[in-house]
Amino acid sequence: MLAVVIFSRRKWRIIQAAFRRQQPKSMPPSPAIQVENLTKSFNGFTAVKPISFQVERGEIFAFLGPNGAGKTTTIKMLTTLLRPNDGKILLDGFDPWQHSREARQRFGIVFQDPSLDGEQTAYENMELHGILYHVPRQERAPRIEALLKQFELWERRKDYVKTFSGGMKRRLEIARGFLHTPGILFLDEPTLGLDPQSRNQLWTHIKTLNQQEQTTVFLTTHYMDEAERVAHRIAIIDHGALVAIGTAAELKTRTGTDSLEAAFLALTGTSLRDESANAGGDQLRRFAKMWQKR
């Protein structure tokens, strides 16, 4: 009797171990994101030098870099908003510039700069997104309700987004990004302008999504502690070039430092960067363009 229990327990462990080992094997071979020699320049200024990297399925991958390093430009190229000058991109094996619809169906994105419709209510913004991303009608309402409640916007669902505070807009933007469940989630400085509570909430949600649904996450942030907390691997980009890539521990060992922040500074230097590439940078650039044209 006892032997049976021991035997079955052991057997159970063996099964578990086998299952654990098997999981990576059973995944399809193509990585979630594959980038080779990706390049972008704006009128002679190279914003992204040829960069190459790979993000595995189910990985949380953080892009760290000072202002103007080329993080947003890279994300725009990955998400069909900006055509690269050169290089190869594969999302789930699809070239987003040749099979844009297949690629777009596979990712979700929270932009760095606002992208909400201020003239519609919070609920209408969510609903529009749900329709554009083919969330089935029966699932739409309950998911919208759950997300709006989670990000504490449910009471304000009938208010126009233009009446929201910056933090509320940001939360809505993030809730919207979670409405459909994409295989790959891009988050461009998602925590910018959020209070610590919402930030915590966001990362918890992302970890859960990543564990339960194997969502691949590609994020950029300025906060080292966040990157260290959630990311499996971290890439450091500076002046459009990748200067390091690895786990937080690896980066620290490589630079002989004891914190990610110290490692980051060791890799990118301590000089300040141009502020215009910060949030709202798009707006500034547009004004600059306006003046140049005259």
Add this chain to the structure above:
Amino acid sequence: MGAIYIMWLRELKRYVRSRAQILVSLGQPALYLVALGYGFGPVFAKAGAGSYLQFMAPGVIGMTVLFSSVFSGMAMLWDRQFGFLRETLVAPVPRLHIMLGRTLGGATVAALQGLLILVVCLIAGFRPHAWSAVLTALVFVVMIAVVFAALGSAIGSVIEDMQGFQFLMNFLIMPIFFLSGALFPLKHLPRVLDWITHADPLAYGVDGLRGVLIGNWMFPWGGRIDFWFDAAVLAGLAAILLALGARLFSRIQL
């Protein structure tokens, strides 16, 4: 299909919700109607051309639809500025659907504005030669709306700032309005101007409206042929401009 519908609905909601703006945008054509209609009326009558109000009312309807539809397309400038355009550009639906929804939404709003100003014209004393003509006139209201909403979308896909917007207003949309025959008959004009007016899309819309409403056609072939000619020109233009708008919209980069 869902994408077309939801983008169309967005335009309609925006229209219905901005009640103040509806009144404001009707103010300009109403002013034209009153100031020019009553102001030029006596001169027009003395020249033996009949009632100026009767003549210009279809023109003012065409003008209302023109501006309303072009503006709705150019409103893309604001969606670009406030970032909402990005949300629709990365969605996993053909950009053609997004563009069609926006354009048809803008056209619907413009057609509604056209109907409202028609009512204003009736109140001001305009009388169509038959009441059934009002229904036929709707065909032209809708076609003008689609043609210029498509033009607006094409323009909105290309311009990125207010300068571009003002440039196109002054050098494209205003000439389209003034040379369309909305305010004066396109007869006995210098030859160059005559050519230009025949290249003006709105001229065919205004001619259609005027022909249907008061039986006054620009071309000499007789009502029925004139009707189909104007309609065919507008339909052709609508197809061309929709294709152009779709192409330009699909190429937007941010």
